[in-house]
Amino acid sequence: MARILLVISGGIAAYKMLEVIRRLRERGHETPVVMTDAATRFVTPLSVGALSNAPVLTDLFDLDREREIGHIRLARSADLVLVAPASADLLSRMAAGQADDLATATLLATGAPVLAAPAMNPHMWAHPATARNVARLAADGVRFIGPEAGEMAERGEAGVGRLAEPAAILAAIDAALAPAAPGPLAGRHAVVTSGPTHEPIDPVRYIANRSSGRQGHAIAAALAAAGARVTLVSGPVTIPAPAGVDLVAVESARDMLAAVEAALPADIAVMAAAVADFRVDAAPHKMKKTDGPPVLTLTENPDILATVSASSARPRLVVGFAAETQNVVAYARDKLARKGCDWIVANDVSADVFGGTENTVHLVSEDRVEDWPRLSKEEVGTRLVARIAETIGARGD
Ligand code: C5P
Secondary structure (H helix, E strand, O other): OOEEEEEEOOOHHHHHHHHHHHHHHHOOOEOOEEEOOOHHHHOOHHHHHHHHOOOEEOOOOOHHHHHHOOHHHHHHHOOEEEEEEEOHHHHHHHHHOOOOOHHHHHHHHOOOOEEEEEOOOHHHHHOHHHHHHHHHHHHOOOEEOOOEEEEOOOOOOEEEEEOOOHHHHHHHHHHHHOOOOOOOOOOOEEEEEEOEOOEEEEOOEEEOOOOOOHHHHHHHHHHHHOOOEEEEEEOOOOOOOOOOOEEEEOOOHHHHHHHHHHHOOOOEEEEOOEOOOEEEOOOOOOOOHHHOOOOOOEEEOOOHHHHHHHOOOOOOEEEEEEEEOOOHHHHHHHHHHHHOOOEEEEEEOOOOOOOOOEEOEEEEEOOOEEEOOOEEHHHHHHHHHHHHHHHHOOOOO
């Protein structure tokens, strides 16, 4: 049961809304109504109100009504707004963001999904101005049902412009109210590493690399969009964490390993960070220039990818990256074996990949190599996650 706010604008087809209201009420929905001035010339607020059994508002400046319910509250409390029939004039005012009557003010104030069922003369529907308005509204997230082709009220006129049939409008309402399908990785947990690591030299200095974190963050975003719970363990980067992921911000490789191990168990691990191979035996105090050039003693860092692959809590799918400038696929094969991971995303970094927005990669597994075209890092993320979803699927699969 939902609260469906109906916005009725002027048009011969307005009477069909009586049928739609009746059907919505039968299904147990609440149906408050806003009518434009023009709509009241085609169907009376009295008959609409008798069927809707809910407030019918027509005037932005009706103080009594405003005190009773308030158009903003009405707009905000709706689960869905149905604009039907949506006249050319109303679509134009909606597209412009006007709020000069109760219908447009309500539409501007609502946060609910909006479904519009246009109805107008075929010439008006075909006019580029209407097409422009519809395109703009669609870009704003308004969904459309119809119009349909057929005879028009005007004698001898036929074409596209008829209000969708009530049954089609009701089906569109059902679709709009249905909860979004769970993503293909719903119920899965993914750990992603991203960005560079900073290896301290002394309290104020560190060794780093040019990784921007863009690729790892794009993968984390794509995993979250596919419904996975994502723990993003990121070294220092300037880009924001994608919405909907749990960020663990770290600095050094050892911090990163600790954070990844703390995040396990997981179903999926994607290790996209550019982890420093070596750390420095850091000086406890700031080094002084007057002491002369320091000698940095380097120690090998733990390999996070290899550690996760060998872990007793090994995720089902472990994906590593390989940045190479030559023999990209051959080196990737070798890395697959050495690190014990399932896939390697091998990228050719001879071009401007580090810090750039695009990537040319090969997806290398034990038994196959896929060569992907040059893609944006977002698209690499989306494709990789599509492959992951094919392999892993949602929980319970
Ligand atoms: O050996 P190489 O650094 O080329 O391997 C790259 C892959 O290994 C990447 O997936 C990277 O995130 C991971 N890696 C790691 N820990 C390290 C070094 C690399 O997880 N210490």
